Amino acid sequence: xxxxxxxxxxxxxxxxxxxxxxxxxxxxxxxxxxxxxxxxxxxxxxxxxxxxxxxxxxxxxxxxxxxxxxxxxxxxxxxxxxxxxxxxxxxxxxxxxxxxxxxxxxxxxxxxxxxxxxxxxxxxxxxxxxxxxxxxxxxxxxxxxxxxxxxxxxxxxxxxxxxxxxxxxxxxxxxxxxxxxxxxxxxxxxxxxxxxxx
Amino acid sequence: xxxxxxxxxxxxxxxxxxxxxxxxxxxxxxxxxxxxxxxxxxxxxxxxxxxxxxxxxxxxxxxxxxxxxxxxxxxxxxxxxxxxxxxxxxxxxxxxxxxxxxxxxxxxxxxxxxxxxxxxxxxxxxxxxxxxxxxxxxxxxxxxxxxxxxxxxxxxxxxxxxxxxxxxxxxxxxxxxxxxxxxxxxxxxxxxxxxxxx
Amino acid sequence: xxxxxxxxxxxxxxxxxxxxxxxxxxxxxxxxxxxxxxxxxxxxxxxxxxxxxxxxxxxxxxxxxxxxxxxxxxxxxxxxxxxxxxxxxxxxxxxxxxxxxxxxxxxxxxxxxxxxxxxxxxxxxxxxxxxxxxxxxxxxxxxxxxxxxxxxxxxxxxxxxxxxxxxxxxxxxxxxxxxxxxxxxxxxxxxxxxxxxx
Amino acid sequence: xxxxxxxxxxxxxxxxxxxxxxxxxxxxxxxxxxxxxxxxxxxxxxxxxxxxxxxxxxxxxxxxxxxxxxxxxxxxxxxxxxxxxxxxxxxxxxxxxxxxxxxxxxxxxxxxxxxxxxxxxxxxxxxxxxxxxxxxxxxxxxxxxxxxxxxxxxxxxxxxxxxxxxxxxxxxxxxxxxxxxxxxxxxxxxxxxxxxxx
DNA sequence: TATGAATGAGCCTTCATTCAT
DNA sequence: CATGAATGAAGGCTCATTCAT
Numbered sequence: 001x002x003x004x005x006x007x008x009x010x011x012x013x014x015x016x017x018x019x020x021x022x023x024x025x026x027x028x029x030x031x032x033x034x035x036x037x038x039x040x041x042x043x044x045x046x047x048x049x050x051x052x053x054x055x056x057x058x059x060x061x062x063x064x065x066x067x068x069x070x071x072x073x074x075x076x077x078x079x080x081x082x083x084x085x086x087x088x089x090x091x092x093x094x095x096x097x098x099x100x101x102x103x104x105x106x107x108x109x110x111x112x113x114x115x116x117x118x119x120x121x122x123x124x125x126x127x128x129x130x131x132x133x134x135x136x137x138x139x140x141x142x143x144x145x146x147x148x149x150x151x152x153x154x155x156x157x158x159x160x161x162x163x164x165x166x167x168x169x170x171x172x173x174x175x176x177x178x179x180x181x182x183x184x185x186x187x188x189x190x191x192x193x194x195x196x197x198x
Numbered sequence: 199x200x201x202x203x204x205x206x207x208x209x210x211x212x213x214x215x216x217x218x219x220x221x222x223x224x225x226x227x228x229x230x231x232x233x234x235x236x237x238x239x240x241x242x243x244x245x246x247x248x249x250x251x252x253x254x255x256x257x258x259x260x261x262x263x264x265x266x267x268x269x270x271x272x273x274x275x276x277x278x279x280x281x282x283x284x285x286x287x288x289x290x291x292x293x294x295x296x297x298x299x300x301x302x303x304x305x306x307x308x309x310x311x312x313x314x315x316x317x318x319x320x321x322x323x324x325x326x327x328x329x330x331x332x333x334x335x336x337x338x339x340x341x342x343x344x345x346x347x348x349x350x351x352x353x354x355x356x357x358x359x360x361x362x363x364x365x366x367x368x369x370x371x372x373x374x375x376x377x378x379x380x381x382x383x384x385x386x387x388x389x390x391x392x393x394x395x396x
Numbered sequence: 397x398x399x400x401x402x403x404x405x406x407x408x409x410x411x412x413x414x415x416x417x418x419x420x421x422x423x424x425x426x427x428x429x430x431x432x433x434x435x436x437x438x439x440x441x442x443x444x445x446x447x448x449x450x451x452x453x454x455x456x457x458x459x460x461x462x463x464x465x466x467x468x469x470x471x472x473x474x475x476x477x478x479x480x481x482x483x484x485x486x487x488x489x490x491x492x493x494x495x496x497x498x499x500x501x502x503x504x505x506x507x508x509x510x511x512x513x514x515x516x517x518x519x520x521x522x523x524x525x526x527x528x529x530x531x532x533x534x535x536x537x538x539x540x541x542x543x544x545x546x547x548x549x550x551x552x553x554x555x556x557x558x559x560x561x562x563x564x565x566x567x568x569x570x571x572x573x574x575x576x577x578x579x580x581x582x583x584x585x586x587x588x589x590x591x592x593x594x
Numbered sequence: 595x596x597x598x599x600x601x602x603x604x605x606x607x608x609x610x611x612x613x614x615x616x617x618x619x620x621x622x623x624x625x626x627x628x629x630x631x632x633x634x635x636x637x638x639x640x641x642x643x644x645x646x647x648x649x650x651x652x653x654x655x656x657x658x659x660x661x662x663x664x665x666x667x668x669x670x671x672x673x674x675x676x677x678x679x680x681x682x683x684x685x686x687x688x689x690x691x692x693x694x695x696x697x698x699x700x701x702x703x704x705x706x707x708x709x710x711x712x713x714x715x716x717x718x719x720x721x722x723x724x725x726x727x728x729x730x731x732x733x734x735x736x737x738x739x740x741x742x743x744x745x746x747x748x749x750x751x752x753x754x755x756x757x758x759x760x761x762x763x764x765x766x767x768x769x770x771x772x773x774x775x776x777x778x779x780x781x782x783x784x785x786x787x788x789x790x791x792x
Numbered sequence: 793t794a795t796g797a798a799t800g801a802g803c804c805t806t807c808a809t810t811c812a813t
Numbered sequence: 814c815a816t817g818a819a820t821g822a823a824g825g826c827t828c829a830t831t832c833a834t
Contacts, residue, residue: 003817012818031315033231037804048805049820058804110315116366117229117312154374154382161363162356168314169355176352184352191390235829246830247794256829399796408797427711429627433825444826445799454825506711512762513625513708550770550778553763554756561755564710572748580748587786631808642809643815652808795834803827810820 147193345391741787
């Protein structure tokens with residue numbers, strides 16, 4: 001149902017992305033379930049029928065938000081993991097990329113966290129879940145090369161916790177830049193587990 | 199509207215707590231908004247009228263869940279902060295108490311995280327927000343005494359992130375005990391910031 | 397979700413039947429699809445929530461209408477086929493019973509005819525379809541004993557056509573009674589195919 | 595808005611007929627109301643704008659389907675009634691023509707039956723209703739000449755029932771040809787009411 | 793007291809139709 | 814001419830809550 005002719009398709013995709021971003025913002029503020037379609041229409045400037053040109057259901061917006069969040073990050077992480085940087089640098093770059101991505105997708109990230117219990121449990125969200133797992137596997141691999149751990153799994157979970165919590169308090173343009181936060185996290189990990197630690 | 203005679207009041211409170219816990223479990227699984235009152239009735243074995251003997255509105259359940267989560271933890275944290283333990287031990291004990299509390303309130307904690315965007319934004323949730331802030335202030339105080347930081351706020355936020363993320367993956371009776379997790383987190387902090395670090 | 401205690405259940409069933417009958421009337425007048433739930437609410441005096449105590453969906457009304465139409469008729473037909481009447485009398489009595497049933501379920505019958513294309517094609521209507529087939533098998537059996545046919549199937553289909561068309565024009569209390577119509581149809585069949593014909 | 599130059603007008607009419615026939619088929623399968631314009635676009639290969647070149651509204655399709663069904667049949671019936679054939683032969687020929695027409699307009703006939711309750715009740719469908727009545731008057735006239743009846747109206751209604759029901763089960767190329775069915779119906783009528791009957 | 797029928801605003805979504813491009 | 818994005822009223826349905834019994 002999206003247009004097939006390239007020019008129109010491009011315009012359609014552009015518009016849809018704008019719609020998704022606007023909705024991500026509203027969802028981040030009010031919560032997915034607490035946001036009625038009426039509010040989305042106001043936020044996007046569309047009418048009911050208009051919105052449903054871009055998505056078949058409200059839930060699709062959630063899905064597209066997750067895709068916009070995961071896909072570029074996953075790609076970026078793969079590139080970093082594939083490069084041949086020294087392990088500790090690779091970790092640092094990965095965390096930097098991660099937090100810079102979050103900085104530009106704060107709303108998406110907040111929405112993703114909000115609805116995680118759905119995403120983690122429902123079969124139809126398997127795709128998103130798999131991307132998350134793929135990303136975490138990359139982080140784990142980089143971590144493995146960068147440190148020596150009594151319990152690497154716990155270190156990984158600690159890192160995930162720190163980073164995933166960041167959108168709760170991070171404000172772009174605030175005292176801490178995304179890079180400063182990333183380096184703070186990395187430093188903490190390397191101090192505790194880095195091969196040169198102690 | 200709750201009974202006033204002590205014996206009856208006690209029974210009422212006991213039953214209400216059971217109701218709240220049952221609802222916390224359902225909310226944790228399905229999300230607050232996605233859980234209809236009909237589902238709560240099934241989960242509690244009550245009828246519509248019955249449930250509304252214990253709470254005036256569905257949202258009250260959310261509030262009671264947060265209270266059950268915050269109140270005992272805050273009390274415990276105050277006691278630890280007030281004791282005269284050496285700073286690093288105080289931190290260790292605080293994190294242990296924290297994670298042991300979470301272990302016994304996994305559902306409550308999951309619900310609290312799920313609905314945080316509501317709690318953080320709406321005026322009527324100020325009470326819960328203040329308790330959270332009070333608790334975090336205590337953690338910050340203990341942290342201050344236990345380490346030396348370039349950026350203590352970031353260290354605090356990192357700790358909050360790690361701990362708050364724990365209910366996403368923690369399984370009681372699993373490989374890692376609550377205490378092991380707590381000590382893992384504490385060790386990481388002390389390795390990075392502890393006065394004896396480096 | 398209907399009540400389980402006998403007294404309440406009976407009341408529930410009584411009310412539901414009244415609801416179904418009222419809806420059958422509206423559907424007969426305006427068509428199923430052309431009748432909005434709002435119209436049903438007006439016709440039944442219920443509110444939206446009230447109607448949905450008795451049915452889970454608008455389509456359930458269609459199903460219940462078909463059940464109310466088929467079940468008693470099928471039972472009646474089985475009794476007549478099982479009795480030991482002379483064949484030509486059995487046919488006469490069956491057609492009489494049939495038309496008397498239609499006379500008291502004109503709305504139901506009109507609705508059933510209206511939506512037959514759905515009923516005949518969709519898997520979820522198999523139950524209704526099977527009852528129809530069972531009834532027609534009984535008619536066929538009685539027909540077989542009552543006449544001698546070059547093509548009994550065509551005679552059966554002719555009879556079905558005549559009878560099923562009746563609700564299009566029949567008016568209770570009009571010139572023709574249900575019995576008169578029934579006997580007219582039976583006479584025509586026996587004149588053409590009866591063993592004593594010619 | 596249709597073209598006025600003869601050549602173009604002819605092409606336009608041809609195309610519109612094809613559109614109407616395609617829509618008749620879809621309506622017959624799924625029901626008029628249950629068929630969205632989107633489905634019609636898929637079935638016809640047109641775009642929204644394209645379809646609305648041939649009809650001003652979805653309902654016009656219904657009207658055109660009825661016209662395509664009634665007009666040639668009415669014409670044919672008038673010719674047969676006007677001819678000077680012996681009465682019983684005239685009846686036979688009329689029923690044959692009728693069923694042969696139905697055979698080639700099964701979809702149209704099914705749609706006409708489906709939506710009869712609309713056609714019979716709504717003022718704006720008077721035109722179609724009148725054609726139906728005109729046709730039935732012709733049938734009645736031929737019937738009158740062909741038989742002697744206790745109740746000719748009931749005989750007419752029986753015949754209408756049989757024939758109108760035929761599209762529910764008739765399959766072209768099946769065991770029974772349209773002519774065989776027609777003759778079966780005629781024979782039954784003549785056996786019961788024919789002047790040479792008894 | 794405890795029940796569950798009833799409420800009714802609001803939910804998400806559909807779809808026949810129009811019209812700028 | 815043809816397209817397909819946009820319209821927006823109306824659709825069927827849900828659900829937290831109340832209150833007569």
